[in-house]
Amino acid sequence: MPVADIPGSKSITARALFLAAAADGVTTLVRPLRSDDTEGFAEGLTRLGYRVGRTPDSWQVDGRPQGPAVAEADVYCRDGATTARFLPTLAAAGHGTYRFDASEQMRRRPLLPLTRALRELGVDLRHEERDGHHPLTVRAAGVTGGEVTLDAGQSSQYLTALLLLGPLTEKGLRIHVTDLVSVPYVEITLAMMRAFGVEVAREGKDFVVPPGGYRATTYAIEPDASTSSYFFAAAALSGGEVTVPGLGEGALQGDLGFVDVLRRMGAEVEIGADRTTVRGTGELRGLTVNMRDISDTMPTLAALAPFASGPVRIEDVANTRVKECDRLEACAENLRRLGVRVETGPDWIEIHPGAAPAGAEIKTYGDHRIVMSFAVTGLRVPGISFDDPGCVRKTFPGFHEEFTALRAGL
Template sequence: MTEVRIPGSKSIMARALFLAAAADGVTTLRRPLDSDDTQAFFYGLRDLGYPTSATDDAATDDAATDDAATEDTATEDTWSVTGSPGGPPVPSADLFTRDAGTATRFLPALVAAGHGTFRFDASDQMRRRPVAPLIDALRQLGVDVTCEQAEGHLPLTVHAAGVKGGAITLDASLSSQFLTAILLLGPLAAEGLRITVGELVSLPYIEITLAMMRRFGATVTRTGDTFVVAPGGYRAQDYLVEPDASSASYFLAAAAVTGRTITVPGLGTESLQGDVRFAEVLARMGADVRATADSLTVTGPPDGRLDGITVNMRDISDTMPTLAAIAPFATGPVRIEDVYNTRVKECDRLETSAVNLRRLGIEVETGRDWIEIQPGQPQAAEILTERDHRIAMSFSVTGLRTPGIVLDDPDCVKKTFPTFHEVFRSVFHR
């Protein structure tokens, strides 16, 4: 049995950084994820005038422990943010949020609670991704938001004068991040918020948001498609960041196709993250899965052969590429449904997965929101990552049983898991 320690959750980090900035007092984040996305958020807060600091309390060793070995990668780094409940301490700022979707969508909501002029821009990749539902929601709250070029896209400027609050409707059909951003803003509004949503994707991410808001002292309720957030702000916390469940999926999937046993500590039945349910998908395919309150263990079939499956991945769509990348090794077709929102991520993940599988010689069909993959033996090819970290990490798993797979941009994993290749190699190529 090999134990793999996964870096902190990107989703939890983004929410924690917003909450820390909005809270009254100093928040300490323990075992933070230090990646390109989280740095974009952290430095964005610094540019907005929030006092921040980062310390390293322990040395980092190897990322995997084999049997009784004592190596440990879970560093005790800490990041701290001194909050400003009234909004950014500076009256103006020009922010560049890189490729970070969470920073790009959360920070405009944060600054709206303050007073000043704040401009946001990002990479070309992020400029292509939509922010229209967020802009519309802010405008419903009376916030002055202007787009410099294409409406509904970056670059944009928020002319902030505080938020009174009230009732709004919000489109969360493309990304749950828009709803999360407005929910997080709610306690900073003078009268709170009442948010009604229509179609909603990735509900588990909203559940993370609600749980963390409550942890930081907010009062928020949900009845059907309506969320009610009371005014009152947030209280600073000492917060331990749990490992990233999406990042764990690559190691669990690798166990399933190699017959290995992999345990991920810190994730289990008590996790806030919905993507831990990817282990249930592997179980349906024939892997042995064991979960405790704070660990997940997957053992693959000895011959590495998994059963075909039809699965709705609407709520765990970040793990869709992981399943697609191991689908050829199943004994029957693998059909993944209800994942339209993967088309508006860092790239069109549904189409990019299909393109790469075809490059590997695998038969694939796709529709608006589904992909069906036939069994087959992948052949060596270059993987087109489209600068998407999840495509790169997913097809690294395929490479365990397909010599000659090459990634065209291996460094794109820095977005969420900078040491992925070193950790993956230490576990599966010893």
């Protein structure tokens, strides 16, 4: 029975780095994800004057509740959305002038709802080129706190950034949320804040964050559930079995919910205390599924869909159009390249199984999730290649080796 060795969660590692930097004392992060995104986040912290020590299996971060140790810094956020959204928010709580820029891909991604909210809280923040996009400069003088309204309908990361900031403000924050996508990611944030000593209260659509800072701790990072989805999908498609240790009943990540989609399609799923196993049964039924809360796994299902017994319709995933690329169109275009009939709307995609797909080069748009998803399709379709297979380094530098090993095991 193949056991997939999945690296640590990207979303948990990014939040843990922010919390460790903001906490009073030294925090040890156990089994953090080491990838382009998280290395970029750690490097950004170093630029801001935080000490990040590394051993092969852990990172130690010296927290500074008072904010960055330097009065000015230039931070390059690479391709990382969490880096690009969380670090300016962290810096705002300190005192100094901090400039942030990012890759072309990340420069295209929006952050206006967040920067608008920070300005509403009195933060002196300027976009240097396009409003709501990198590059930007924060002239930080601490944050008093108070009430703020936020639209998180495009990305839950806007809300996470403000929640994480709350305990570093003088009076705490009351965040009124008008729209919210990817709710499970907010649950991750709240659970992790609790582990660092902060309890957030919810009152209707308001999140109330107390002031008073964070306590340092030792924090173990669970395996990445979004990354696990490719290995679970491979089992469902091949009729084999895959187990991911470290992801079980208590898992923080909502994307583990992807296994429920596989179960509805006909796979057998077992979720234990500290592991999840998916077994393919030779059957993959079509279905209609709302993936608003687990939208990072939409491409995984799209790549699996041509092998279902009926149409697969994925709904309520408008936010996938503003990820590393327009994932909805990228999936549709690549499936059509393979000869699959696909229809799309503003927030949905419908895939119609038909004749066996034919091999083709997948256009990745530099998006790690497009590569990893269509690697699953490649289990059944010979001749699939990628124009940029290396972009998986964003979250899983060893993906191709691990997936090849799994393929041999299946």
